[in-house]
Amino acid sequence: MWASWLLWPLMAVCAADSFRDQAERIMRDKPVIDGHNDLPWQLLSLFNNRLQDPKANLTTLANTHTNIPKLRAGFVGGQFWSAYTPCDTQNKDAVRRTLEQMDVIHRMCQAYPETFLCVTNSTGIRQAFQEGKVASLIGVEGGHSIDSSLGVLRAFYHLGMRYLTLTHSCNTPWADNWLVDKGDDKAQSHGLSPFGKRVVKEMNRLGVIIDLAHVSVATMKTALQLSKAPVIFSHSSAYSLCANRRNVPDDVLLLVKQTESLVMVNFYNDYVSCQKEAKLLQVADHLDYIKKVAGAGAVGFGGDFDGVSRLPEGLEDVSKYPDLIAELLRRNWTEAEVRGALADNLLRVFEAVEEASNHMQTPEEEPIPLDKLGSSCRTQYGYSEASSFHCPWRALLASLTALIFSLCLL
Structure with missing residues (x-):
């Protein structure tokens, strides 16, 4: 009898190792594509984008959630790097600052060609997987970065931008942000203004993924209904589990399901547990919940590493992804569902966006009214x-x- 009791801890450890081993086996073939990482912001903040600074070496970079060894350990095979500039650049130097962040992403690929492969399409992601490199894509975080200009939007596309977050934590002259729902900002466009709708249409035409992280619920619904292609939430979680307005409510999750769109779950404690502390198990709860409401095809990962100050116990940096996958397997996720969350769901959305694009179509060119600008x-x-x-x-x-x-x- 005593011998059987003593075996239980050993059996539990063996089971845990089994799930971890299974996670690594899956991820060797299907690495994770993460929807949002702010390492470029850290390179600006710490080194003013000087990649030749010895302390900026991405192989030995310390005190960040992301470096090359951590990416390898986490089986990260695709990453949307955030070209982010804060809201206080709006109506000032937002375009210049965004260009600089796009430039540093390109220079990461040039400086570490054995690790990063800058790509601009779904085919490029698959190529990077085959070469064992991190497919590196550019996501511009915040509509203020285009300075209400369709010309700037198109220029960013030509420079490699493949998603645009319609707002950050401020309204643009054409779209409302999440702080409207919180009551901190006043609604100006009540979702999307007529110009904002033209932005969405032009993104569809170009083949730029529409990202609804950071936007108001009205903006979410308008964009989901207007877009001819699936959209993403690059780093948002489930509102029903954590009532933070950065998260996605159930009625929007149903629209996500209807449009075959994607919610890439954020790991920031405040969006996971609505408290300063959180655990890996609670992130898995969000993944479970979105899968339950919107379907297994609607789930992805958007860790927000290097963009947040607090991360769950067990998900302290990008190396911890296999532990999260092991937890999903422990919760009876099928291998196909896990592969979908890791990469296949994002690839499906990206391919649908590419298919909906039409560069032969006449570009949107009606400018925003002058009186709507700052x-x-x-x-x-x-x-x-x-x-x-x-x-x-x-x-x-x-x-x-x-x-x-x-x-x-x-």
């Missing part, structure tokens, strides 16, 4: 034959100067 200093070429500057503060300064001068003459 009040910062802008040229207004093309809008009218009026003064080429739109700077209210300059006009105010001129009026005040004239008033002071006239008073001095009295």
Whole structure:
């Protein structure tokens, strides 16, 4: 009797090892494609994008969630790197800052060709898998990065952008962000403005994946209903398990199922448990829940590594992916469902976006109305034959100067 009790811990350990071994076996053939990683932001913050700084060596990079050995240990075979610039760049230097972040992603591929392969399509991802490299794609995080310009959107596409997050944590002049639902921001577009709808249509035409992480529920629903191709949530979780407005509510999950779209689960504690602490098991709960409501084809991974300050116990960095896959297997996910979450679901969405694209179609070209743009200093070429500057503060300064001068003459 005592001998049988002593065997139980040993049997549990063996079972755990079995699931881990199975996870690694699957991932050797089907590595994970992660929807969102902010390593480029860390390279800017820590090194001002100077990749030749010895401390920026991605093989030995310390104090980040991501480096090359960790990517290898985590069986990461595809990564959407985030070209992110904060909301305080809106109406300022957002385009320049975004270009710099896109540039550093390209330079990562050039500096480490044995590890990274910059790709722009689903075929490229499969090629990287075959070569044992990390397929590296660019996701631009925040619609403010295009500065309300369809021309900039197209230019970003030509430079490699393959998803655009419609907002970050601020409204753009054409789309509302998640803080509207929280009550911190006021709705301006009530989802998407007429120009915002043109942005979505142009993304469909180009073959850019529409990313609805960070947007308001109204924006989610409008985009899901308007898009001719499936969309993604590159790093969001399930609202019913954690009532944070960054997460996806059930009625939207049903639209995700209907449109064959994808929710790539975020690992940030605040979106997993709605508390400062979280565990790997709770991330698996979100994956289970989305699978239950939207189907196994709607599930993916968007860890948000190097973009968040708190991560669950057991998911401290990108090397921990096999432990999460082992937990899904322990929960009776089939191998096909696991392979879908790892890569096949994202590849299906990407291929559908590519199929829906039509570069022969006439581009959207109606610009956003000038009065919808921010009040910062802008040229207004093309809008009218009026003064080429739109700077209210300059006009105010001129009026005040004239008033002071006239008073001095009295």
